[in-house]
Amino acid sequence: MPTEVLLVEDSPGDVRLTQEAFREANIAIKLHVAEDGVEAIEFLRREGCHANAPRPDLILLDLNLPRMDGREVLALIKADDGLKSIPTVILTTSEAEADIVKSYHLQANCYLSKPVDLEVFEGLVKSINDFWLKRAKLPKGRELG
Amino acid sequence: MIVAQKGTFDPMQMTISNESDARYRGLLEAAPDAMVVVNATGEIVLLNLQAERRFGYRRDELVGQKITTIIPEGFAERLLADGTRSAAAALAQQIGTGIELSALRKDGSGFPIEIMLSPLESDDGILVTAAIRDITVRKAAEQHLMQTEARCRGLLEAAPDAMVVVDEGGKIVLVNAQAERQFGYRRDELLGQAITSIIPHGFAERLAADSQRSAEDAVAQQIGTGIELTALRKDGSEFPIEIMLSPLGNADEVLVTAAIRNISARKHAEVLLQIKIDELSRSNEELAHFADIASHDLQEPLRMVSSYTQLLARRYKGKLDSDADEFIDFAVDGASRMQRLIQDLLIYSRVGTKGKELLDTSSERAFEYAIGNLGGVIADSGALVTHDPLPDVRADEIQLTQLFQNLVANAIKYQKTGVPTVHVSAARAPENKWMFSVKDNGMGIEPQYFDRIFGMFQRLHKREEFSGTGIGLAICKKIIERHGGTISVASLAGEGSTFSFGLAASTQT
Numbered sequence: 001m002p003t004e005v006l007l008v009e010d011s012p013g014d015v016r017l018t019q020e021a022f023r024e025a026n027i028a029i030k031l032h033v034a035e036d037g038v039e040a041i042e043f044l045r046r047e048g049c050h051a052n053a054p055r056p057d058l059i060l061l062d063l064n065l066p067r068m069d070g071r072e073v074l075a076l077i078k079a080d081d082g083l084k085s086i087p088t089v090i091l092t093t094s095e096a097e098a099d100i101v102k103s104y105h106l107q108a109n110c111y112l113s114k115p116v117d118l119e120v121f122e123g124l125v126k127s128i129n130d131f132w133l134k135r136a137k138l139p140k141g142r143e144l145g
Numbered sequence: 146m147i148v149a150q151k152g153t154f155d156p157m158q159m160t161i162s163n164e165s166d167a168r169y170r171g172l173l174e175a176a177p178d179a180m181v182v183v184n185a186t187g188e189i190v191l192l193n194l195q196a197e198r199r200f201g202y203r204r205d206e207l208v209g210q211k212i213t214t215i216i217p218e219g220f221a222e223r224l225l226a227d228g229t230r231s232a233a234a235a236l237a238q239q240i241g242t243g244i245e246l247s248a249l250r251k252d253g254s255g256f257p258i259e260i261m262l263s264p265l266e267s268d269d270g271i272l273v274t275a276a277i278r279d280i281t282v283r284k285a286a287e288q289h290l291m292q293t294e295a296r297c298r299g300l301l302e303a304a305p306d307a308m309v310v311v312d313e314g315g316k317i318v319l320v321n322a323q324a325e326r327q328f329g330y331r332r333d334e335l336l337g338q339a340i341t342s343i344i345p346h347g348f349a350e351r352l353a354a355d356s357q358r359s360a361e362d363a364v365a366q367q368i369g370t371g372i373e374l375t376a377l378r379k380d381g382s383e384f385p386i387e388i389m390l391s392p393l394g395n396a397d398e399v400l401v402t403a404a405i406r407n408i409s410a411r412k413h414a415e416v417l418l419q420i421k422i423d424e425l426s427r428s429n430e431e432l433a434h435f436a437d438i439a440s441h442d443l444q445e446p447l448r449m450v451s452s453y454t455q456l457l458a459r460r461y462k463g464k465l466d467s468d469a470d471e472f473i474d475f476a477v478d479g480a481s482r483m484q485r486l487i488q489d490l491l492i493y494s495r496v497g498t499k500g501k502e503l504l505d506t507s508s509e510r511a512f513e514y515a516i517g518n519l520g521g522v523i524a525d526s527g528a529l530v531t532h533d534p535l536p537d538v539r540a541d542e543i544q545l546t547q548l549f550q551n552l553v554a555n556a557i558k559y560q561k562t563g564v565p566t567v568h569v570s571a572a573r574a575p576e577n578k579w580m581f582s583v584k585d586n587g588m589g590i591e592p593q594y595f596d597r598i599f600g601m602f603q604r605l606h607k608r609e610e611f612s613g614t615g616i617g618l619a620i621c622k623k624i625i626e627r628h629g630g631t632i633s634v635a636s637l638a639g640e641g642s643t644f645s646f647g648l649a650a651s652t653q654t
Contacts (some may be wrong), residue, residue, distance in 0.1 A: 013449040020456065061427060116444060116484055118452040 002030040003133050004121025006056040006072060009033065009091075010038040010065050014114070018060070018091075021125035032056065041076055044083055056086060058132050061108075063092040063099055071102060078107040085139050087132055125128065179277040183212045185270050188223040199279055201251035216277075219246040220260065223275060236631065257284045307405040313398055315340045316348040327407055329379035334353065340358060344405075347374040348388065352401060376405065385412045438493035439486045439552040451480035482614075489616035492547070493601075495610050501541040503628060505651035508581070510536035515549035519557075528557045528565035535571050536579050537651035544624045545648075549583075551617045552644050556585035559615070559642075560607075578630075578647045589638040599632065621646075 002134070003026070009015050015033050022029050032053070034040035040061070043050040059077070063070035070090065077083045087109040092099070095113050101113050115121045158654055162343065173180050179196035189207050197204055200215045207214070213221050221242070248258045259280045265272040270492055289483075301308055307324035311317050320335050328335070328343045341349050353373070376386045387408045393400035454476040462470055523530060530553060538545075549569070556567040566586045574580040590598060590605070595601050599622040604615040623644045625632045636642035 011449075013453070017449075017452055093441075093448075114448070116448050116451070118455040121452065122579070 002028055002057045003058075004030050004032065005057045005133075006032045006034060006040065006043060007069065008037065008059065008061045010035050010062065014062075017118075017121065018125065021122045022129065024122060025126040025129040029129070029133070030054075035065045037070065037073040040073050041068070044077065044080075044086075044092055050081065054086045057138065058128075059086055059088040060091045060128070063090060063094055063103070071106060074103065074106045074108055087136070087138065089132065100145065169439075176276065180281075181207075181212065181215075181275045181277060182222075182265065183224065183273045183275060185224060185272075186599055187212045189222055190272060195579070196277065199277065200248065206251075212275075214249070215652065216248050216258070216260070218296075219244065220275065222263070223627075230629045245280065247401075256281050276575050304404070305406075307407070309340065309343075309403045309405060310393065311340045311352070311401050311403065313400075314350060315352055317343075318400065325482070327378075327384075327405065328376065334379075342377070344374055344376050344386070347372065348403065351390065365457055373408070376407075384409050394595065404541040433494055433498045436490065437498055438490045440494065444487050444491075447480060447483055451477070451484055453481055472550075486614045486616070489614045489620065493616055493620050493623060496544060496620060496627055500544060500627055503541055505537055505653055506540040506542045506545060507535075508538050508540065508545060508571065508579075508648070511540070511545035511549075512549045513540075515553060518546070518550050519554055522554060524558055526557050526560070528567060530557075530567045530569075532569040535569065535581075537653060538579055538648040539623075539651055540628060540648055544545075544627070546648070548621050548624045551621050552583040555617060556583060556587055556642070559585075559587045561588050574647055577650045580645055580647050581652055582643050582645050584641065584643040586641040588634040589640055590634060590635070591638050595634050595636070598634065 005022070007015060007018055009018065009108075019031055022031055032043065034043050039083050040059075041050060042114070043053045044059075046053050046057075061070045065073070070092070074088060074090070077086065077088055088107075090099075090108045090111045091114060092101045092112075100111050110132075112124060115124060119135050162353045173191070173193045176195065180191075180193040181189055181196050182191035189210050189212055192204060192207055196207070199230060200207070211221070242408075243257050243259045243261055245257065247255050257280050261276045261277075261278075263275050300365070301319075301321075304321060304323060305329040308319075308321040309317055309324050310319035315516040317335050317338050317340055320332055324335065325332055330343075330578050335343070371387045371389055373385065375383050377383055385408050387406045389404045389406075390402075391402050393402055427536050435527045447613070454473060458473045458477050462473065471477060506581075509532075509544050512532060516530060522528075554566055557565045563586070568584045569581065571579045571581045594605055598605065599618045601619045602615040603619070621644075622632050625648075628648055630647040630649075632644060632646040634642055634644050
């Protein structure tokens with residue numbers, strides 16, 4: 001069974017970079033992309049064209065998104081009994097203290113800011129893979145969903 | 146009794162008939178004033194020693210002479226009867242009154258006198274005794290006093306401020322022309338009025354004695370203090386004033402002089418200044434904010450350029466032609482330089498906007514952090530970085546670390562050959578400061594560049610020689626200025642540089 005990761009990210013450049021970095025880190029990962037908050041929620045709730053969407057093992061969530069921003073998405077995930085156990089990692093360019101505090105307040109599992117340098121970014125993606133997808137023991141959420 | 150003959154009076158013929166006459170003579174001679182006795186026709190019949198002295202005549206030269214010889218005007222006239230009064234009545238009017246006249250000495254010089262007349266009945270009619278006092282000194286004193294008064298009045302009137310003198314009860318007793326002008330009243334309209342009619346609040350209250358203090362103390366507390374109040378003109382308009390109070394010491398009552406300055410212009414200037422200050426700090430804030438946001442937002446697209454050119458280089462280097470490889474290299478290099486520039490700009494702009502409070506900070510620890518951050522650079526260069534014990538100072542620890550980091554990194558970087566050595570020390574300086582020195586054995590700096598190197602984007606070397614954004618020392622300067630100090634460099638080209646900066650000592654030392 002492939003590892004399913006949902007990337008919520010509106011910048012195509014960042015999406016591709018993340019795909020490239022995961023390809024280096026773990027070829028077995030299936031990376032799904034939602035381009036804004038509304039689509040992310042539809043994907044998670046299997047609404048509309050996402051009726052057959054898998055339940056992700058990990059969510060990578062940007063904060064600044066069109067239509068519904070990452071903070072609202074995070075709040076909805078953590079308020080939803082069916083979704084709250086999915087590790088949700090904030091991956092954003094913001095280094096603002098207010099965003100960090102707010103995200104953890106909303107039960108984000110981890111807050112990471114995107115490094116400027118490519119190699120550092122690749123290293124970060126590798127460590128996300130190593131920690132959240134390999135080392136961390138997660139509940140068998142798929143059976144619940 | 147004094148017996149005097151009308152007309153040709155011979156003093157030698159004057160008879161001292163009894164004891165009382167002798168006493169009279171004695172009294173006359175003992176009198177402190179010059180005494181002259183004159184008969185009804187104005188001839189001198191008797192005088193004392195003081196009179197001789199005052200007028201410079203011998204006694205025999207004056208007796209029988211007209212009184213006008215020594216008092217040309219104002220005396221003889223007073224003895225004369227005229228159509229409306231008898232001689233006795235004329236004289237009676239003068240009794241006891243000090244009359245100021247001019248007297249003439251034998252040598253022709255004049256002097257001011259005051260005479261007191263008293264009649265003396267005698268067998269030969271009325272004689273008049275004149276006590277004559279030389280009032281030269283008093284006149285001079287009076288004149289001096291008048292001049293002084295005139296000067297004081299002149300000063301009062303010439304004062305640039307409105308001057309108002311009030312009594313303890315707050316009644317206006319004196320004003321100057323400025324006061325008339327400022328308040329729009331005539332002098333006579335102000336005198337006797339309550340001070341509250343022109344300064345409704347804050348003045349009268351200050352004069353009042355209360356249970357804790359006397360009226361004098363009340364005033365004493367205000368002396369020399371500029372008090373800002375509001376004044377009221379006759380036409381009802383108001384204007385801001387500053388008053389300075391000073392008491393006029395007097396045995397009977399306390400008078401208070403108030404110098405009242407119209408500070409409308411100053412107030413207006415203060416308001417304008419405040420507006421300017423507000424505008425300036427707002428625009429400064431906006432600018433700092435702008436730099437912060439701009440450099441952050443610039444970083445985003447740049448991250449794409451940089452990441453993808455790096456990906457290109459990694460995957461396709463050597464697979465395209467040599468031109469392509471070169472182009473990719475330039476793109477990667479440009480993007481990474483732009484990144485460093487933006488990061489340095491961010492650091493620079495955040496020195497002002499993200500600075501922390503200045504606290505007691507161990508400069509030694511900040512230095513250790515800096516050395517830790519430079520671990521790779523120090524290891525690669527083989528640099529020898531040493532330091533003396535470093536003191537506690539008032540600083541933002543993060544910025545102090547940044548400061549050491551930039552200075553030590555520069556010291557290591559600007560080397561031609563040999564092992565870079567850097568030594569950091571601190572010495573006590575005046576005004577409770579520490580003067581830090583970062584000394585290197587590097588290539589040094591020509592004196593003409595001493596100021597320039599602290600400016601933004603100032604570089605002294607070609608990029609191929611030494612990379613860098615030219616912001617590092619500008620950041621140092623901004624950090625030090627935020628800490629209330631200055632940074633400077635001393636250097637000999639080829640022999641190394643010493644960067645010096647001052648920081649306030651910690652409050653614990």
